[in-house]
Amino acid sequence: MKDSQGQILYVGKAKNLKNRVQSYFRDSTNHSPKIKKLVKHLRDFDYILTDTEFEAFMLECQLIKSIKPLYNRMMKSPQSFIYISISLTGNHRKIDITFNPIENDGKIYFGPFTSRSNVERALRGLKECFKLNCSNPNGTNSACLNYSLGSCLGRCLGGPPEQEYNDILDRFIGFLKGTDMSILEDMNQMMLDASEAFEFEAASAYRDHIQAVSSLLRKEKVIEFTEENHNIAAIERLTDSTIKLFLMKRTEILFSHNYSEVGGIEEKIKTSILAYFKKDEGNAAGDIRRHEIAAAHIIYRYLHSDSCSYLIIPESWLDPENHSTLGQEVKNLLNNLQHFQPLI
Numbered sequence: 001m002k003d004s005q006g007q008i009l010y011v012g013k014a015k016n017l018k019n020r021v022q023s024y025f026r027d028s029t030n031h032s033p034k035i036k037k038l039v040k041h042l043r044d045f046d047y048i049l050t051d052t053e054f055e056a057f058m059l060e061c062q063l064i065k066s067i068k069p070l071y072n073r074m075m076k077s078p079q080s081f082i083y084i085s086i087s088l089t090g091n092h093r094k095i096d097i098t099f100n101p102i103e104n105d106g107k108i109y110f111g112p113f114t115s116r117s118n119v120e121r122a123l124r125g126l127k128e129c130f131k132l133n134c135s136n137p138n139g140t141n142s143a144c145l146n147y148s149l150g151s152c153l154g155r156c157l158g159g160p161p162e163q164e165y166n167d168i169l170d171r172f173i174g175f176l177k178g179t180d181m182s183i184l185e186d187m188n189q190m191m192l193d194a195s196e197a198f199e200f201e202a203a204s205a206y207r208d209h210i211q212a213v214s215s216l217l218r219k220e221k222v223i224e225f226t227e228e229n230h231n232i233a234a235i236e237r238l239t240d241s242t243i244k245l246f247l248m249k250r251t252e253i254l255f256s257h258n259y260s261e262v263g264g265i266e267e268k269i270k271t272s273i274l275a276y277f278k279k280d281e282g283n284a285a286g287d288i289r290r291h292e293i294a295a296a297h298i299i300y301r302y303l304h305s306d307s308c309s310y311l312i313i314p315e316s317w318l319d320p321e322n323h324s325t326l327g328q329e330v331k332n333l334l335n336n337l338q339h340f341q342p343l344i
Contacts, residue, residue: 001071002044010038010071011063013056017047038071051244051258052236054307057298058253065291081290082119083111084176084216086169091162092155093169095123095132110176112223112293113216122216125209129187130168176216178224184210223288226250226296231277233269233330234303234310235337243337245269246308247276251288251295266330273326277318309337 001010014020024031024039031039050056064072085107087093097119101109113119127133131153136144146152154161174180191206232248238258243265247255254276259265288296303310311333317326 001038001042001069002046003041004043006044008067008069009041010069011060011067013053013060015053021045034071034074051238052307054236054246054298054302055256057302058295061294061298081112081114081293082116083109083113084119084123085109086173091158093166095126095169095172097123108173110216112288112290114293114297118212118215122212125212126172126183129190129206129209132165132168134165175213178217184214187213222297222300225300226288226292227286231273231313231315232299232303232310233273233313233333234308235269235333236308237337243334245272247272248299249277251292251299266327266334269330269334270323270327273313273330274318274323277313309333 001008001012003009012020024035024042028036028039048059050059082097082099083101084095085098085101086095087107089106097116098109101107101111111119128151131151132155133146133151134144134155135146135152136142136156141158142156143154144152144156147154147156153164155165168183171180171183175183187206187210191203191210194200194203194206229250232246234246234248236244236246238244241261242258243261244256244258246253255272257272259268302308311329313326313329316322317329
C-alpha cells in the first residue's frame with residue numbers, strides 16, 4: 001500500500017486480494033485509529049502473485065524486514081518477543097519474563113517466545129501448582145501473606161523451603177532444556193489426585209496449567225529446529241501435473257522452482273539439491289535472532305502442515321559416494337507427497 005508520493009505504507013498478504021482490500025473500506029466504524037489513518041493516506045497498491053501461500057508468508061516477512069513500512073511497525077509491538085529469565089545464584093532466586101536478555105548477568109534465558117499471554121499463563125500455572133507465589137521475595141525470614149494463604153511454600157522463611165524452591169527452579173530449567181520432565185509428571189499426579197478426591201474443579205485447573213506449561217516446550221521446538229540449521233527440501237503440489245520445490249536452510253529459501261511431472265524429475269531435483277547445499281560451506285548454526293523468528297515459525301508450520309512433503313538432508317548425502325542414497329530419498333519424497341502419482 002502506497003501514499004501519494006509512492007512511499008510504501010504497509011505490506012500484507014491475502015488469499016483473496018479483492019476481499020482483503022475491500023475490508024479496509026467497509027465497516028470503518030470498527031477499524032482501529034491506525035487503520036483509519038492508513039486508509040486516509042492510501043493512494044495506490046502494488047501486488048505480487050505467488051504460487052503458494054507459504055511463498056506469500058515468506059515474501060511478506062522478507063519485504064517487511066527490508067522495507068520497514070511505517071504501518072507495519074505501528075501495528076507491531078516493539079516488545080513482540082519475550083524470554084523467561086531464571087536467576088542461577090543467590091539465596092532468593094527469581095523467575096520472571098523479560099524483553100531484553102543480558103549476557104553474563106547470572107541468569108539463564110529461554111526463548112524467544114512470541115506470545116506474552118501464553119508465557120504468563122504458563123508461569124502462573126507453575127507458581128500455583130508448586131506454591132511459588134511468594135509476596136516477600138527478597139526474604140526477610142518472616143512469613144509473607146501468601147504463605148498464610150497457602151500459595152507460598154515458605155521460601156520467605158529461608159531454610160529448607162528456600163532450598164525446595166530452588167530445586168523446583170532447577171527442575172523447571174531442566175524441563176525447558178528438554179532433559180527433565182519431572183515437573184510435568186508431578187503436575188499430572190496433582191491432577192489425578194484431585195480427580196480421585198472428586199475435586200473436579202481443581203483437577204480442571206491442573207489440566208489447564210499442564211497445557212500452558214507444556215506449550216512452552218512446543219514453542220521451544222520451533223527455535224531448536226531452526227538452530228539445528230538443517231538442509232531442507234520441500235515439495236508442494238500446484239496442479240495435477242506440476243509440483244514446486246523449495247530448498248531451505250535455517251530461515252532462508254535458497255532456491256524454488258516449478259517442475260512438470262515428466263521423465264527425469266528425480267534427477268533434476270537431486271541436481272538442484274547438490275548445487276544449492278554446499279558441504280561445509282559457512283555454518284549458520286547458533287542462537288536464533290529476533291529478525292529470524294517470524295520466518296522460523298512460518299517454515300516450521302509449513303513443514304508440519306498437510307501442504308507439503310519434506311526431507312532433511314544430512315551433510316553425508318552430499319558426498320559423491322552417497323548420491324545414490326540421495327536419489328532414492330528424493331524418489332521417496334515424491335512418492336510420499338499427497339496425491340502425487342508414484343513414479344515407475
